[in-house]
């Protein structure tokens with residue numbers, strides 16, 4: 001996704017703007033995290049340029065990282 005697109009994205013829970021944290025950029029953002037400061041600890045991942053705006057994804061990722069399946073697990077620790 002393009003960085004300029006993030007201004008159109010909103011938190012699915014509260015509707016606030018999301019903060020962008022980019023891990024990898026190649027013209028478009030390939031990997032990153034969208035974070036809602038208002039909800040606190042609500043994260044939405046960007047995977048292969050696609051933002052995943054799913055309410056319960058952060059708890060899913062935490063479970064995943066416990067199983068050793070996500071390389072940026074330290075980011076959430």
Ligand SMILES: [Zn+2]
Pocket residue numbers: 011012013014015016036037038039040042
């Ligand atoms: Zn929110």
